Amino acid sequence: MAAVDISPAAALRRRAQSPTPAVVYEGREVSAAQLVDSSAELAVSLAANGLRRGDRIAYLGFNSVTFLETMIAAAHLGAVFVPVNFRLAADEVRHILDDSGAHTLVVEEGHRELVESIAAEVPARRHVLVDTDSVCPVTAAPDAVWTPLSSLYGSGRTAREPVALYDDDLAMLMYTSGTTGRPKGVMLTHGNLWWNAVNVDSVVDTRADDVNLAVAPLFHIGGLNALTLRTLLRGGTVVLRRGFDPAQCLEDLVRHRVSSFFAVPAMFAALARVPGFAEADLGALRSAIVAGAPVPPQLIRDYGARGILLQQAWGLTETAPFATYLPAGLTLGKAGSAGAPMPYTEVCLTDPVTGVRIQETDTRGEICVRGPNVTAGYWNNPDATRAAFDDAGWFHTGDIAHRDEDDLYYIVDRLKDMIISGGENVYPAEVERVLAACPGVLEAAVIGVPDPRWGESVLAVLACEPGTAPTVEEVRAFAGDHLARYKLPTRVMVAEQLPRNASGKLVKAELRRWVESHQPVKAV
Structure with a gap:
């Protein structure tokens, strides 16, 4: 059977004629056609500046249309996108840029000084400063080390068709949070990203015309690939905020009639404390997914009393992100469960000492995952890759869980904690x-x-x-x-x-x- 092109750049082109806004960014509407044109034009200019298929292009900044344009432009060329955590210190950013071997670095004004402090120590050959976003304006003329992003548009160069991309083609390097030791670059292929979307659309009430609110950081796999990317490519609208503000979030949920929303438990808790939350019209919100940290059952019960069924999911950057999901109908009856394996993902428990597979219910073990959404390993780190995978191809997550009589999983904690x-x-x-x-x-x-x-x-x-x-x-x-x-x-x-x-x-x-x-x- 012939391989299928699953390039996000090609998918975005297929919806280019849609009249529905692709993105609403800080009050400004961007059509799919505009996003296609801008990302293709950026891709052509990046190629003229030496970016090739397989090269890494890093982005350091908050949630923005430019973030999405850069990611799509990378896919257009077959380059590898490296979103960088904007809260990291200079030494941590240096490590990521050096480890990834980033060819090009796109930076927002607020991070210019940090990058300048390490520019001589990182391999990036091109430093691009975002000067096209009125929400984060450039405060002073950049020096010679910087290429203004605006200079990469309007070149008049002919945009070529996006390169075809398949399951095994590397899409991005996402660096784990690095709460202990140096962050590792998780290699996520286009297949990993695509199969997560298939999993989500198989079990979550998602639709082609969804309105998705994106407030979680896009450099995080949950913020980017839980719902945002699939909404953008499938034909819906992404309401994109640079960050999370609880009051603004509540206003957006109501005003834009948001139907799908991913957030971590702390965000949902903060949202519930906003004055007016109890009275707000959230009737359009069908798919509210909570993940990324342990979910207190009381939070689920509190939202259930409000008429909102938080749907708990579980996964990691390495699983792109979801490995399990609890359907809305079980939200209250199974509060605290991370759910059942996704349709195209296998999950099992193993004894963390012996490695023997655990068949019994209500017995704790390390949760392991296998499937097309699971990373192939860590960038330039074969030792970490070997340590994470066993001979049967199971990825050992380091999370402890147990399974009940209904084959639903409950995440207990990190093994190391x-x-x-x-x-x-x-x-x-x-x-x-x-x-x-x-x-x-x-x-x-x-x-x-x-x-x-x-x-x-x-x-x-x-x-x-x-x-x-x-x-x-x-x-x-x-x-x-x-x-x-x-x-x-x-x-x-x-x-x-x-x-x-x-x-x-x-x-x-x-x-x-x-x-x-x-x-x-x-x-x-």
Whole structure:
């Protein structure tokens, strides 16, 4: 059977005549035809500046139409797109640009100074400064190291047809958050991205004319490929914001009659606290997907009481992103479950010590994934690739889960975050889900701390509503109805907010540093 061209540049061209706006960016409408023309023109100029098939082109900036144009232009040429986390420090950005061997770097004004500080140490041959976006204007004339993005348009060069791209062609390098050690470049092929869309459209109530609100960072696989890319290429409208503002998000959901929306749990929690949320008309919202971090069942119940069924999914950058999904009809009855395997993805549990496959229900093990949406490995890192995959091709995720009698999976925690107290395994995410429902608590995080008697004990860090911080005795009394005694916090600390990265994931390393620099307020 002949291979099928699955190029996103070609897919966008197929919808070019649609009158429906492809993107609504900070109030400005962009048609599919405009996006096709601008990305094709950019591709031609990038090629004239030496970018070739297989070369890497990096983007450093917030969510924007230029981000999407650059990604589509890369696909037009068969180049590899490298979205860079805009919250990283100079040394971290240097590592990504060096590791990826980026040929071209596209940068927004707000990151110009950072790039200039490392320009001599990275391999990029072309530095392009975004000067075409009124939302992020250039504040001073760039020096000679920069090519203004505006100079790459209007060249008059003839745009060639997009190159054909197939399942195994590399689409992008997405660097993992790097909460421990150096970030690794996850190799995502066009097949990985395409098969995730097939999975999503097979089980989620998505439609060709969806209006999708994109507020999660596009450099994160959830923000880009959960719903945004498929909406753009299938014919819907992407309402694109540079970042997440809870009040603006609520306004957009109502005004644009948003039908699909991906966000991490912290975003959904913040949205629910916006004045007017309870009365807002969200009747158009059919597909609200929550993933990217452990989801407190109470959050799902709170939204269910509001008439909105949050649909929990689970996956990683390496699974592009979804490996499991809980259908809307099971949202309340199975609150806390990450769902069943996606239709074209296999999932299993293995013993993290022996590697033996676990067949029994309600038995914890490492969750492993296999399928066409799963990465082939890590860029220039064969050791990490070998460590992540077994001989049967299963990707070992490092997440601990169990499966119930209905073959639905429940993610317990990261294997490396497990606490061993008195010989018993304590999974922080399990405790955090309970503590998040404690009266007055907005967010909860749990880590293990040294204990002379038990080896480790549980310390909880809580972000609370003003004047409502519970004592450790109150926390233990509340959680004691839901957790075994050895899982209960022995100490409680209160923080204004919990440290999260741009993907919404809790940064345990930073939390531990914060704990070490502060004295616990209560102990038992």
